[in-house]
Amino acid sequence: xxxxxxxxxxxxxxxxxxxxxxxxxxxxxxxxxxxxxxxxxxxxxxxxxxxxxxxxxxxxxxxxxxxxxxxxxxxxxxxxxxxxxxxxxxxxxxxxxxxxxxxxxxxxxxxxx
Numbered sequence: 259x260x261x262x263x264x265x266x267x268x269x270x271x272x273x274x275x276x277x278x279x280x281x282x283x284x285x286x287x288x289x290x291x292x293x294x295x296x297x298x299x300x301x302x303x304x305x306x307x308x309x310x311x312x313x314x315x316x317x318x319x320x321x322x323x324x325x326x327x328x329x330x331x332x333x334x335x336x337x338x339x340x341x342x343x344x345x346x347x348x349x350x351x352x353x354x355x356x357x358x359x360x361x362x363x364x365x366x367x368x369x370x371x
Contacts, residue, residue: 259321259323260280260281260312260320260322260323261323261325262280262322262323262324262325263276263325263326263362264324264325264326264327264329264330264334265325265326265329265330265352267330267334267337269334269336269337270289270332270337271289273337273340273341274289274290274293274294275288275289275344277297278361280312280327281297281298281301281309281310281311281312282309282310282311282312283297283309283310284307284310290302291340291344293326294344294349295344295347295351296308297309298344298345298348298360298361299348299360300360301313301314301320301351301360302314302316302317302318303316305353314360317357317358319358319359319360319361319362320360320361320362321362321363321364322345322361322362322363322364323364324341324363324364324367326330327365329335341363342363345361345363348361349361350362
């Protein structure tokens, strides 16, 4: 499980910087959603060099725990949509190639939300 502090995700630039740092994307990371899909799609293959900090074993999955989800959806609905759509695409592409889904998104709401 990887806690994603959504308060850090303010725009596309901060989104990509946050994920690059959190997951250890390579220096050549393209800072766009296609590059995000590529890196996240290899979390179970350390040999690719697409991530250096977060890995799962083959046929396992990573849970992205989106913290303070209500604020994130209200403050940055386009980023929330891009994140969920691209995570779904990672899973779709893997299923199409006969592999198991890789990304699960979990939501954490503050007690008063």
